[in-house]
Amino acid sequence: MDKFDQKILNELQRNARQSVSAIAESVSLSRSAVSERIKRMEDNGDILGYQVICKPQTTTSxxxxxxxxxxxxxxxxxxxxxxxxxxxxxxxxxxxxxxxxxxxxxxxxxxxxxxxxxxxxxxxxxxxxxxxxxxxxxxx
Known part of the structure; x- marks a missing residue:
């Protein structure tokens, strides 16, 4: 994993729903290079999944x-x-x-x-x- 992979991971951790284009612009790589790197990190197990973090319930529990x-x-x-x-x-x-x-x-x-x-x-x-x-x- 190089510095670009780490930058991509940081971007995904910040907002996993952002577009590949936005990540590419942020890390100064092409869209296709970012897509390939994300796919490789998913295949290698560096990225295990994506999650949704919900606002805590404010109702009585x-x-x-x-x-x-x-x-x-x-x-x-x-x-x-x-x-x-x-x-x-x-x-x-x-x-x-x-x-x-x-x-x-x-x-x-x-x-x-x-x-x-x-x-x-x-x-x-x-x-x-x-x-x-x-x-x-x-x-x-």
């Missing part, structure tokens, strides 16, 4: 439910505190062994961990169990 037990009659005050936490979308007071269930949506596991830490600091909460949503099916 982590959803979770928090089971909350408190052992008293503090549901409303705990729910009010929880709803102040960014990411908590819904608080449900429920019957049975649990006292409350919170639904949260956030962009990352670290942000979910922050929500959990803030829930731990709410007065009168006993235990919290976290359930991360792995799959979701919706009725259409």
């Amino acid at each position: 982590v959803k979770a439910y928090f089971e909350v037990r408190h052992g008293g009659y503090h549901c409303e005050s705990i729910a009010e505190h929880a709803l102040l936490i960014n990411g908590i979308k819904v608080c449900h007071g429920i019957s049975g062994d649990l006292d409350l269930v919170f639904y949260a949506e956030t962009e990352s596991l670290s942000m979910l961990h922050d929500i959990r830490s803030k829930l731990d600091n709410i007065p009168n909460i006993g235990t919290i169990t976290t359930h991360i949503v792995m799959n979701e099916w919706k009725k259409t």
Whole structure:
């Protein structure tokens, strides 16, 4: 691999969709010479492939439910505190062994961990169990 091959590789890494003509102009070689060199580098395994790099998703990607037990009659005050936490979308007071269930949506596991830490600091909460949503099916 010579300096021209390296320049071609640099150009392809910068923008693999640019035309062979644009690369040729940039590296001061003819279009046919650049085409031949690219083909040779592909055949030799110097170029393994081309890829698309997508913009990171900005939509919510982590959803979770928090089971909350408190052992008293503090549901409303705990729910009010929880709803102040960014990411908590819904608080449900429920019957049975649990006292409350919170639904949260956030962009990352670290942000979910922050929500959990803030829930731990709410007065009168006993235990919290976290359930991360792995799959979701919706009725259409």
